[in-house]
Amino acid sequence: MKRPAAVLILVGFVMLFLGWAIGTFFTQRTVAKAIATIPGSPIVLSAKYDKEKHAILYSMLNPGGMPLTIVEESFVFTPGSESKEKGYVVSHLPVHVVLPPGVVTEVELKLKAGTEKLQIGDAVLATFTYVHPLSKDLYSVIHPFTMGVKEQKKEKAQTGKEGGK
Amino acid sequence: MERIIWWIALILFAVAVALGLFVLAAAVASNPETAAFVFGFLGFWLFANRLIFGFGQIANLASAFVEGEEVNKEEVAEKVAKSPEEAKLRRLEELGVATLLAMWRSSLEPFKYAYYFGFFLLFLFAVMFELNIISSIVFGPVVEALTLGAAIPTVLVWGLELLSGYYLSKALIKAVQELEKEKKEEK
Numbered sequence: 454m455k456r457p458a459a460v461l462i463l464v465g466f467v468m469l470f471l472g473w474a475i476g477t478f479f480t481q482r483t484v485a486k487a488i489a490t491i492p493g494s495p496i497v498l499s500a501k502y503d504k505e506k507h508a509i510l511y512s513m514l515n516p517g518g519m520p521l522t523i524v525e526e527s528f529v530f531t532p533g534s535e536s537k538e539k540g541y542v543v544s545h546l547p548v549h550v551v552l553p554p555g556v557v558t559e560v561e562l563k564l565k566a567g568t569e570k571l572q573i574g575d576a577v578l579a580t581f582t583y584v585h586p587l588s589k590d591l592y593s594v595i596h597p598f599t600m601g602v603k604e605q606k607k608e609k610a611q612t613g614k615e616g617g618k
Numbered sequence: 619m620e621r622i623i624w625w626i627a628l629i630l631f632a633v634a635v636a637l638g639l640f641v642l643a644a645a646v647a648s649n650p651e652t653a654a655f656v657f658g659f660l661g662f663w664l665f666a667n668r669l670i671f672g673f674g675q676i677a678n679l680a681s682a683f684v685e686g687e688e689v690n691k692e693e694v695a696e697k698v699a700k701s702p703e704e705a706k707l708r709r710l711e712e713l714g715v716a717t718l719l720a721m722w723r724s725s726l727e728p729f730k731y732a733y734y735f736g737f738f739l740l741f742l743f744a745v746m747f748e749l750n751i752i753s754s755i756v757f758g759p760v761v762e763a764l765t766l767g768a769a770i771p772t773v774l775v776w777g778l779e780l781l782s783g784y785y786l787s788k789a790l791i792k793a794v795q796e797l798e799k800e801k802k803e804e805k
Contacts, residue, residue, distance in 0.1 A: 457784055464777035471773060475655075475766045482651050482759055 492585035493517020495552055497596045502571050509577060509598060511560045515552040517585075523550040524591070525582035526562055533574020533600065541565060552583075573601030651763040658740075658767025665733050666771035672697075672726045673778035676719055680785035683715050684792055694718040698725060716793035719786055730779065737772050740765050 493516040501510045515521050527544035543565055552558045562579055564571070571577075577598045582591050646653040663670075675697075683689050691711065698721045699705035710718065744765040747758040 457781060460777065460780045460784060464773060464780070467773050467777075471766075471769050474769075478762060478766055479651070479655075 489518035489554070490587075491517055492519040492521065492587055493554075494592065495521055495523075495581070495583060495594055497594065498557060500596065500598045502598075502600060504570055506561070507564050507566070507568075507570065509562045509564070509579070511562065511579070511581075511596065512557050513552055513560050513581075514557045515554055518554045519585050519587070520554055521552040521583045521585050523548055523552065523560060523581050523583045526579065527582075528562060528564075528577050528579040530564070530568075531576040531578070533572055533576065535572040536569065536575050538569045538575075541568075571600045575600040651759050654760045654763035655767040658764035659770055660767075662733075662737065662768035663771045665736065666775050669726060669730055669733060669775045670771065670778060672722070672729075673775065673782040676723050677778060677782040677785045679715070680719050680782065680789040683719070683789045684785065689715045691715055691718065694722060697722045714793050716786075716789040719789060723782060723786055730775070733772075733775065737768055740768055 495513045495515050498512045498514055500512075502508075503510055524547065526546040526548050527542075529540070529542050530538070531540050532538050546563075550558070550560050552560075560581070562577075564577070577600075579596050579598065581594045581596070583594070584591060642653060642656065645656060679689050679694065694715060695705045695710040695718055696702075698718055699708060699710060705711070713721075740761070744762050746752050747754070747761050
């Protein structure tokens with residue numbers, strides 16, 4: 454059998470760890486609750502052209518704690534040297550895509566129907582307009598996509614308030 | 619006079635209970651985890667109470683016996699038998715202090731078992747939430763807070779159990795030595 458001093462030290466250590474666990478738990482809960490009320494801005498992790506659907510698929514991460522909703526898409530098509538298609542602009546394409554907090558979501562951008570498939574060198578500058586539950590303001594993310602060029606690290610996605618109602 | 623004091627005590631008790639409920643309700647409204655923590659602590663303490671004070675007293679009395687202090691045998695016999703008649707029928711007054719303490723400690727065994735079982739179930743639940751085997755945004759943190767609150771009396775029970783076991787084994791060794799001494803003197 455152990456000596457009483459050893460028992461007390463053992464129990465003391467266990468109590469210390471228990472107190473640590475309790476403190477960590479409550480701190481974590483407080484921080485998690487605070488973070489859950491901060492809206493983030495979506496980050497485009499990768500963009501891929503889907504030939505069959507004639508659409509570009511964006512993988513978007515919502516790093517904040519609040520759900521974001523994309524309400525509008527618009528894009529500018531700039532043809533490369535190999536394409537016969539003319540440049541065109543599509544704006545104010547209403548969509549409703551919810552980005553849940555902390556998760557990567559796939560967002561589809563349909564190119565103009567009846568146009569040619571994308572060739573290497575074609576560029577699509579897409580603008581996603583999104584809202585979050587805390588305000589009525591509209592925010593946007595702009596993502597440049599060039600066909601055949603590997604996704605570069607320096608992402609040009611910019612966030613800026615476009616103006617509230 | 620006695621009546622008035624009794625009524626005053628009752629009113630004070632009712633006020634204390636109402637105040638406690640109010641504080642708990644406020645805690646529930648503001649932070650469900652804190653409320654769960656308090657409930658886990660109080661609820662498990664309720665079940666651990668007999669064990670905590672039982673093991674604590676056994677450790678105290680056994681250490682007093684080892685140091686050669688006078689221990690009231692009737693007090694210990696009361697804990698082993700439910701009534702003085704039962705104590706008489708079981709001839710508890712003929713037994714030594716160390717034996718009575720050992721009987722008391724083994725009478726606590728089923729309570730200890732049930733208590734640890736209850737805590738283990740809650741702990742298992744919390745671990746399942748923690749490992750995302752089952753998940754719920756609402757109940758996960760609440761169960762975890764309950765377990766953390768319940769862990770405090772559990773550690774106390776465990777520590778006092780170890781301590782009482784240590785002192786009781788010392789007391790039993792001393793009692794056996796005394797018994798052998800008496801036998802030698804008789805010869």
